[in-house]
Structure formats: C-alpha cells, structure tokens
Amino acid sequence: MLQAKLNNGKLITLFEFSKQEIEVLRSDHVFFCPVCKGKVIIKSGSKIIPHFAHQNRKNCQTHEGGEGVYHEQGKIMLYQWLIKQGLDVALEQYISSIKQRCDIFLRVGKKKIALEYQCARIPINEIQKRTGSYLSVGIQPIWILGATNLKRTTKHSFKVDQFLLQFLHQFQDQSFPVLYFFDPHSKLFTIIGNVFQIGKRRMIGNFIIKKLDSMIFLDMFKTSVDSRELFLTEWRKAKYQYRMYQPKKLYGTELSWYNWLYYKGTHREFLPSIIYLPISSQYKMLTSLGDWQSRICLEFIDPIPIGAVFSLNSCHFQFRKSISTDSFPLVQPSADPIMEYLHLLAALGIIEQVSEHEFRKSKNLHHYSHIEDALKGDEELLKELLNIFETKYEHDS
Structure with a gap:
C-alpha cells in the first residue's frame, strides 16, 4: 500500500x-x-x-495488490494527474460498506467514482464482484488496464479474450463500448472507442492515444472520431474475408452451420449482404456474427411474404442458448445484440418495427448466384452502413 x-x-x-x-x-x-x-x-x-x-x-x-512496480507507477501517475486538475481525489480509499479498497476514489460533481488500475490478470468472477459492489453503493467503477494487456494487430484491430471483455464500458449516453489502457513507461493513455467484435478473438475500434499530461479526466468520455476510415478499411476487409473464407477442415459449430446452409440450399459465398453486419454488443453472443445473423434472416425474414410480421420474442427463444449469461456490469444499459441487429435491418429498410416486440417485412432478401455480384452488393451495402453509423457517431459526440 x-x-x-x-x-x-x-x-x-x-x-x-x-x-x-x-x-x-x-x-x-x-x-x-x-x-x-x-x-x-x-x-x-x-x-x-x-x-x-x-x-x-x-x-x-x-x-495489498501485489501487482508490482508497473502497477504502482501507473497508479501514482494517474493520482497525480487527477490532483493537478483540482479534482477531489483520494488514493487507496477504503470503502467500509463493501469492504473494498479502490486504487483511486474521486468525486466529480455529485458523482462518486472508483478508478481501478488493473495490470494483473485476475479471475473474471472477482472483476464482476468488485464492479457489482461499487455499483450497489452508488459508485461508478472505471477500470483502466495496464497497456501490457493490449495486443494490437493493425491500426484499428486488437486481440480480445473473456478477460478483456469484462472491462468494456458503455455509459448511458454512449452507443458503443469503450476500453481504457495506460502505460506508465511511455505515459501514454489509450482509449479504444466505437468497439466492434468481428471474430471470436478479434475486435476493431478507433484508437485515441494521448500523453497523459495533454488530456483531462473528461476526455476519457470523448471517444467519437471520424468513423469513415474504420469502416472503409477494417470492416470492408473483415466482410471480404468472411465472404471469401474457405475452411480447410470443418468441425463443431462451424460444421453444423455449413450443414444448415446446405439444407437451406445456399452457401456462405451467396448469402445476402445484410448477413455479417457490425453489432456493438456481439460480445454477448456465443455464436459467430455470420451464424446467428444468417439464421435470423433465413428462418424468420426470408420465408415470410412482404407485410408479414415476426416477433422479437421468437428470435430470443430461437437463440436462448446462444446469448451469454455472463454479467457485463460496466455496460449500461444492458445490451441486446438481437434487437440491435433488427434495428439495423430496419434502418436499412429491410424490415419495419411496428411495436415494441414486433417487426414487419418490408423487402425481399437478395440472394446471389455469383461471387462477383455478392462482392459488389457488399460494397454497396457498406456505403449505406457508413451513413447509418456516421449518424450514430455524431449523436455520441
């Protein structure tokens, strides 16, 4: 201590x-x-x-933590950074009502905040317990990870696992999750905003990297930047790889999905472009984007005539075993990936929401018979998506 x-x-x-x-x-x-x-x-x-x-x-x-010099250096730097801003800050504050000591405790207006600088990998249930305890007494926890936990793969992408997912923050006025990292050696603070999961172990997002002394505390919540590059590079690349992927060997859930597509008389290459769309709450799904989105499209939307109605409840029942029961207490409000996808289809004009839990089909789905047409259709849809998400990003800023 x-x-x-x-x-x-x-x-x-x-x-x-x-x-x-x-x-x-x-x-x-x-x-x-x-x-x-x-x-x-x-x-x-x-x-x-x-x-x-x-x-x-x-x-x-x-x-006493036991995370070592790296952790202690980062905690001290963050504490001094907040002190310089004239904030009401306490180091290693013990909160007796929940028997927890936070790295840094601060008050901003009427808000009470527990800032945790986490460098070591600890059990997920401990993260959830500590986060839930703070929230139970009206304290907002903010977890900043040591930069050693960040495994960046490209300009906009990074590796992810179940440990990292526990630190996704999504506040009431934000549409997209965010992650925080700090490196005391370089004094660089990294904010990854507008995060999307595009694979089981891969996410994309906008990286904002600043020297700690060049930012203030409130900058942590200003994550909206131009989304055009993110979509025109990383998402375009991900959609192309999804469309062209040819597995050498199939097993498990992927084999089951390919068998299901064969039963439906189609193939990954020829699926409608509205399958495999970016969903910010994909981290709550136990199955891949292409799997569950194709089942919604081919089971609930494609078979019914234009004007017919299907329910959100029926979709939830279909995927009751595909939605994670894990708690994500830093995500407020609780995310619903299926509803998010249906809202995106509504924004694209494929369906229309007619009540809180019901949707009406507005257009027939376009299936492809040639890969060239599919790739062209994906590119056209990308332009529509860009307009939709740019509007959301502007709303968050």
Missing part, C-alpha cells in the same frame, strides 16, 4: 518523500494500516517504489 497512518491519525503518502526523508520516517515513527489498524512497515529500495506492508496480513480485510 502507498499510504499509512501515524499514531495521531495523520495519513502519510510515502512516494511524496525523498529517500532521506523516508529513512527519518522509518526511524522516528510507527505506522498503521488505514483499514485494519494493524502495524505496517516501510518497504523501499533502488528497484521498488516505496510502500507500506503489513507485518501480519492475515487479519486485514483488504489486500
């Missing part, structure tokens, strides 16, 4: 002192944990950030 108390209750933040001052403190004072009141000792040296450690940890309700 970076802070401890003296006998008189004064709080000491160790990194604020020089080496000589620390040695004086060590010889002249006894220090106590702010949480359990147990004795703590100073740990300092040439290769570690000065901090306090329990003489006996087993009775303390909080833990």
Whole structure:
C-alpha cells in the first residue's frame, strides 16, 4: 500500500518523500494500516517504489495488490494527474460498506467514482464482484488496464479474450463500448472507442492515444472520431474475408452451420449482404456474427411474404442458448445484440418495427448466384452502413 497512518491519525503518502526523508520516517515513527489498524512497515529500495506492508496480513480485510512496480507507477501517475486538475481525489480509499479498497476514489460533481488500475490478470468472477459492489453503493467503477494487456494487430484491430471483455464500458449516453489502457513507461493513455467484435478473438475500434499530461479526466468520455476510415478499411476487409473464407477442415459449430446452409440450399459465398453486419454488443453472443445473423434472416425474414410480421420474442427463444449469461456490469444499459441487429435491418429498410416486440417485412432478401455480384452488393451495402453509423457517431459526440 502507498499510504499509512501515524499514531495521531495523520495519513502519510510515502512516494511524496525523498529517500532521506523516508529513512527519518522509518526511524522516528510507527505506522498503521488505514483499514485494519494493524502495524505496517516501510518497504523501499533502488528497484521498488516505496510502500507500506503489513507485518501480519492475515487479519486485514483488504489486500495489498501485489501487482508490482508497473502497477504502482501507473497508479501514482494517474493520482497525480487527477490532483493537478483540482479534482477531489483520494488514493487507496477504503470503502467500509463493501469492504473494498479502490486504487483511486474521486468525486466529480455529485458523482462518486472508483478508478481501478488493473495490470494483473485476475479471475473474471472477482472483476464482476468488485464492479457489482461499487455499483450497489452508488459508485461508478472505471477500470483502466495496464497497456501490457493490449495486443494490437493493425491500426484499428486488437486481440480480445473473456478477460478483456469484462472491462468494456458503455455509459448511458454512449452507443458503443469503450476500453481504457495506460502505460506508465511511455505515459501514454489509450482509449479504444466505437468497439466492434468481428471474430471470436478479434475486435476493431478507433484508437485515441494521448500523453497523459495533454488530456483531462473528461476526455476519457470523448471517444467519437471520424468513423469513415474504420469502416472503409477494417470492416470492408473483415466482410471480404468472411465472404471469401474457405475452411480447410470443418468441425463443431462451424460444421453444423455449413450443414444448415446446405439444407437451406445456399452457401456462405451467396448469402445476402445484410448477413455479417457490425453489432456493438456481439460480445454477448456465443455464436459467430455470420451464424446467428444468417439464421435470423433465413428462418424468420426470408420465408415470410412482404407485410408479414415476426416477433422479437421468437428470435430470443430461437437463440436462448446462444446469448451469454455472463454479467457485463460496466455496460449500461444492458445490451441486446438481437434487437440491435433488427434495428439495423430496419434502418436499412429491410424490415419495419411496428411495436415494441414486433417487426414487419418490408423487402425481399437478395440472394446471389455469383461471387462477383455478392462482392459488389457488399460494397454497396457498406456505403449505406457508413451513413447509418456516421449518424450514430455524431449523436455520441
């Protein structure tokens, strides 16, 4: 821990002192944990950030992190960054009602915020528990990941797994999820906004990278930038790869899907262009974009005549085993990928929403018989999508 108390209750933040001052403190004072009141000792040296450690940890309700120098450096830099902005900030604040200590606690107006700087990979259930506890007492948690967790693959894409998905933030006034990263070595803060999952282990988004000292806290929530490049590069590439993909061997759910397409008398290459569209809440689906979107189109929309109605509830029932039951407490409000897809089809004029849970077919789906026509159709649809998403991005900005 970076802070401890003296006998008189004064709080000491160790990194604020020089080496000589620390040695004086060590010889002249006894220090106590702010949480359990147990004795703590100073740990300092040439290769570690000065901090306090329990003489006996087993009775303390909080833990000391153990994430190392990288974590401590980042936490200190973020704390000092917020202090310079004149914000009401506390380091390593212990919240007794939920028995948790957050890295940084701050108040912005009437909002209470717990800022967690997470570098180590911890169990997903622990992330969910800590996040849920904050929310239960009216504190908004914001998780900033150590940059060592970011595996960038191209200008707009990065690798993702279930651990990383737990840190997707989506606030009430945002239409797209966002991720935060900070590297104390380079002092670079990375915001990945307007995030979409395009594969089981791959996401795309707009990267905003700034020196920490060149931004303010509120900049963390300004994630909308020009979406044109994102769609004209990464999504175009992803759609092309999806259309042209030829697996060498089929197994599992992919084999089942190919068999289902064969039963339907079609193939991936000839599917309507409205299949495999970008859905910001795809992370909630256990099946791939192309799989579940093709089933909605070919099971619910394609067979019925223009003017006929189908229900959202029937779609939910069909995919009841395909929607993850995992909690994503940082996503507000709760996302519904099926409803999001149906709304996108409505924006494209394929269907029309006639009530809260019902949609009417407006157009017949266009199937292809030649790959050249399919690729041309995909390109035309991309232009329509670009107009739709640019409107959404402008709304978020």
